[in-house]
Amino acid sequence: MSKFLKTLPYQLLIPVAIFLGLAPFVPQPHLWQKLTMLLAGDLTKPLDIFDLLLHATPVVVLVAKVIVERRGDGPSQNES
Numbered sequence: 001m002s003k004f005l006k007t008l009p010y011q012l013l014i015p016v017a018i019f020l021g022l023a024p025f026v027p028q029p030h031l032w033q034k035l036t037m038l039l040a041g042d043l044t045k046p047l048d049i050f051d052l053l054l055h056a057t058p059v060v061v062l063v064a065k066v067i068v069e070r071r072g073d074g075p076s077q078n079e080s
Contacts, residue, residue, distance in 0.1 A: 005065045013065065017058035031055040 022029040034052035037043040043052065 002068045005061070005068045008061070008065055010065075013058065013062050017062045020055050020058050023055070029055075031059070 021031045024030060030051055034043060034048060034055065037048060038052065043049060
């Protein structure tokens with residue numbers, strides 16, 4: 001898994017995480033809306049749960065990539 005995360009370029013991952021995390025921009029970002037619903041206990045509909053997973057996945061992958069690269073898991077960049 002760490003090898004896969006290291007192959008993902010930041011140039012792709014950061015814009016996707018920002019775009020999906022904030023889309024739709026009006027009236028409020030979906031990710032923020034779904035997290036608010038989750039904390040309030042109102043996240044019960046399957047569509048809302050899917051929405052949370054869809055909008056949060058790129059952010060989670062980005063965070064996982066940063067953690068993996070900081071820990072140094074997987075093959076180093078010096079290996080051929």
